[in-house]
Amino acid sequence: MINIIWMFLFAVGFVFAAINGTMEEVNAAIFDGAKEAVAICIGLISVLVFWLGLMKIAQNAGLLDGLAKLARPLAKKIFPEVPSDHPAMGYILSNMIANLFGLGNAATPMGIQAMKQLKELNDNKDEASRSMVTLLAINTSSLTLIPTTVIAIRIQYDSASPTEIVSTTIIATMISTISAILIDRYFYRRKVKRGDRK
Structure with a gap:
């Protein structure tokens, strides 16, 4: 679905540029964007390699x-359905620790493995289990102590103080993570009250 949306936006942009006669500016923007993307990637690689x-x-x-x-004790409270010695718990903890240090790229494979293990615990049902929903909520909000990727982008663009966002990032991600857990618990309890517990 996302690919269709991007293709639609791309096509609309080209048609709009053709009608307004700004095709030359669009071509220049495409090449400038591609050049800038490569420069950003190279800058990010160095910082990410360092942190990894x-x-x-x-x-x-x-x-x-x-x-x-x-x-682990906190994770056990957040994911009560997952046995402490199950591989899913290890992947969940690894995912959370990687996100804590702002390494979203390193956290993603562990998050995927955690989801696979949680699906097995859920008897491979198509419907997401409580733990799967909770992991997705926490992974999306992801409490972060060191926003490595954002710092790397700020360095790439010659920020005068690339690390000044650390304190605000900690506060913002702490609020987002707590909110995600509270909202997750609220909807779970509503589901339980309706007698639809799974």
Whole structure:
């Protein structure tokens, strides 16, 4: 569906440019955009490689395992249907820790694996389980301590103070994560009251 929407917007833009005679500006914008995208990607790669390297060092040093152990009791309260020793819990914790450090790209594969494991726990039903909905809500809001990707973009565009957004990011993502959990619990309790618990 997203591809159809993008193609529609692309086609409308071309038709509009052809009618207004601004095709030359559209062509220039396409090439400038492509050039800028490559420059941003190269800038992001360097920062992401640095942080992923630090994450690997932290993992080998046992820091991530330590953080996961600290977060396990909280995760158990948020995901009560998931057994503590199930692989899904490990993937969920890894996903949350990666998001905590602003490494969304590293968190995505772990989030996908967590969803697969949660689907197996849900007897491979097409309907999402409570835990799957909760994981999606938390993953979307994702509490972040270090917004690595945003800092990298700010550095790329020569920001005078690329890390000044850290405190506001912590506050904003803390509010969004708490809100996501509260909204998730509200709708779950409504569902339970209707007698539709699954």
